[in-house]
Amino acid sequence: MPALGADMTEGTLLEWLVHPGDQVRKGDIVAVVDTAKAAIEVECFENGTVDRLLVEPGTTMPVGASLAVIGPARPATQTSEPSVPVTSPLVRHLAEESGVDLATVHGTGPGGRITRADVNAEPPSAAPLRTPPAETDTTKPPDTPRVRPEKPPTPPARPGTGDGATRVRATPLAKRLAVEAGIDLAAVAGTGTGGAVRALDVKAALAAALPSAATARPAAATGRHETMRRAVGDLMARSKREIPHYYLSTTVDLGAAIGWLHERNRELPVAERLVPTALLLKAAALAAREVPQLNGFWTDDHFTAAPAVHLGVAVALRGGGLVAPAIHDATDLTLPELMARLRDLVSRARSGRLHRSETTDPTITVTNLGDQGVEAVLGVIYPPQVALVGLGRVVERPWAVDGLLGIRPVVTATLSADHRASDGATGARYLAALDRLLQKPEEL
Amino acid sequence: MTPRTTAKERRTRTRPPGPDTGHRLGLLKEMLRIRRFEERCVEMYSAGEIRGFVHLCIGEEAVSVGVHQALTPEDAVVTTYREHGHALARGIPAEAVFAEMLGRMTGCSRGRGGSMHLFDADRRFYGGHGIVAGGLPVAAGLALADLLREREQLVCCLFGDGAVAEGEFHETANLAALWDLPLLLVCENNLYAMGTPLAREHAQVDLAARAASYGMVAWAVDGMDVLAVERAARRAAQAVRAGSGPYFLELRTYRFRAHSMYDPDLYRDKAEIERWKQRDPITLLTERMRTENGFDDTSVELLEKEVAEELDRAVEQARQGGLEPAEDLLRFVHSPARGTS
């Protein structure tokens, strides 16, 4: 099939002007081809005898395909060259629809031509290449069972970045500043058009969070503190308004855990010694993995479990306010790693240098007010998370074990959970898991 | 600027045509070379080696070869997209033209122009213009530079009959005549503007008459007779060099092939094409040389052999040209160094 124009990729043979056995000379017109624009004569560039015609009139062939074999000037003879399947466009179309490879079909028509019956008799060589029915025609029942498209498992919608109800309207600069400063945009009240958070608002929130900034501009400090206060207030108010909280509480015996800790710490230099918090956080993370109904997000009226546990840790900021950045993949960290991450996170949170993802993607949050002397925390869930674990102070209490009374270190662990996403039984399983995990500290 | 030098002060730099066998042989060979070149193009196009628009000048070889006899290397040439013949006649090597059509870096426009945009600045061959009549104003400017610099050279601008319907033709003709520009306007009248016959496009089909209305000398010449074309071109060139201002030649010719490779040629009567083929410029000169110069079949075969060998070599060489890497796409949008001139 000759190229007969700049945009020609295929042509349809209309007519042969020669027959097998005919002598042809260079420059002879041997066929007529329809190029979609017009019928054009095909010129021959060889001298010789037409050996075989490979293509029937009416066939569309790509540019470059062989149309005929011209041999030396001698009568036509049979050759053993592999033949191109001969068939009509209709049959080709049928074969394509049915997934039949024409090259493998034995033609029963005249001259070995492949007929519709030949194609129909053939089992499909592959799954039919058919496009699914058009979505627009909803009145027609679909040919194939329709599968409701699954939401991609990751990433879940996150405050400040995702779509839907949790999307925060903010300018690009404000978003960037918030990430750099480790401020959750959802906690910032916007003063721009349509309530958009602007750079000014982020800076105000930051100034409230950072005493150094407040010192630099003392006149504005009060106002900015109020802004931060309001931002936290807004978020918590939204949580309380939207989330039907339920609360569970249990007291966990930390005897085994603290004992193991002391043994372990004895071998270590002071700087590397572990604190009970590390054990508690690790256990909280592992328990969340065991009870995935509590580890994830409530968005668009349904719960999406998170694929990993990013443990949010509530950090009180000096000068007021609160952030809860994440320790990523907390379940996979060794205790020393987790300790190091916690220290680093707290220090950066207090200096306003959190990374974007740390502020936006905790999947469950732990708030630990034990160092403040509190025995039990009944916390407010950070939307769109569905659970918050509260940890109190580790205290020594009289405790009965195996019928004997002893003095044991214990901690009160609480769970605030979203009743839309889970029920009390689920929450109970979480606290039970936490308890169980803390009894085998060597496995943490 | 001082007035231009007179004719007497100028030398005739090229020899006049005559029954000189050597000269005629040269003309014939050049026409044959162009014809066979174009035939190779058809073959390579059909094989998909050459793509895009390709406009062949088969049948119009006498125009290219005849006109170029009158030009010197200092003259400039501006032409159209049907310019393979002009490029070859100007001396651009066949391999550079083939390579251009194959999109190779070794092409005369580094593969950026293709069939329609052949350039060779060293030979003062300034395209290869795809906009009908678009090259005419540029040719006038080249001529203006010659005028301002008082140079004894001319600009030869070739265009088709279709261009005479364009405003740019008339603007340029007026400007050239007004300013006495050393511009040789050569209208290659092949009777069809793509598919539209002359009479369906022009109210006045005597194109030379229209050019003459601008106050320039204008002739119509048999464009199938290479000797006639050469004679007319030499006379015109001499006048232009002498400072007469622009000169218009209408060369009446015919293309034997369709407008482009993608033209079913439905608008022309096959009988008309056959009639014109009777006046094939190559046959005309061959017959004349048989009568007047003792030319015979052996001479023809010898020429054909030489041409075929040259073209074989040229195609082979062109196919070996490198392809410009896509990273160099943006080269030549601007000159490499600004402020160097």
Add this chain to the structure above:
Amino acid sequence: MTTRKAATGKAVTYREAVREALREALVADERVFLMGEDVGRYGGALGVSLGLLDEFGPARIRDTPLSESAFVGAGIGAAIAGLRPIVEIMTVNFSLLALDQILNNAATLLHMSGGQVAVPLVIRMSTGAGRQLAAQHSHSLEGYYAHIPGIRVLAPATLEDARYMLAPALSDPDPVVIFEHGSLYNVSGTLPPDTGPVDIDRAAVRRPGTDISLITHGGSLGKALQAAEQLAADHIDAEVVDLRTLRPLDDATVTGSVRRTHRAVVIDEGWRTCGLSAEITARITEQAFYDLDAPVERVCGAEVPVPYARQLEEAALPQPADIVAAARRAVG
């Protein structure tokens, strides 16, 4: 020639500054010549070339027929042949008659010839509205030209640029199109001492500021500066960026300004749709998105053929009040 040179400290008009630049170029380089409609005996439709015919003669100050395509094309040919033509087109509206030559030849030949045929041509034309010349003499089509790869597009908005942009334009080996806004010719002021050729690769910050970037060129520069003064009264400190070179655009200066101010108003007398302002805005969002603290605002010519009646023409053009309003919206 020095005696003719505008003395430092003396008031000159924009028109005189362009004329002085032309004179300097004609004196400095024999290859330079000026051609266009009525540039000779008439002295230029806009009076720019008045007196140059007497000084340089008809061969170098060439009156042309009303044949935009032919004389622009002739400029291209002469440039290819080694001369340095300056072609004047009366208005950008008329330049459309020569668009074939500018786009298909001037901007294209170098590339299409594989680097062989450079076109060192300078085309000057007036642009813009403000003189009640109605819809066929008033448009701002700079954006059409800024769209074309292969040419450089300049818009001198100040006396200094009018005076010192021509020399670097002439030394560019490729085509340069210079747009002189019609409302500027009579603007007069004191020309600073010769600071050498203008850097035609860079935009210029005409007024530094911290709160918002007003980005503009040509005839709108004065309006942007006025707007900046009004904004200053509101304690909004506007930076005014004069694009100066419309192609290639100086992204560094524009985005640098926006990175500092975090807000931008793009002012263009051309139509908004698919225009220069759209391009500038797109580049800001591409390159300075995370620095933006407000949507980019645009103040453009109304989408209408420029009308004759004064109040309608004024309504069709960006005015300082529009710029102030846009800036206030952005600053919030």
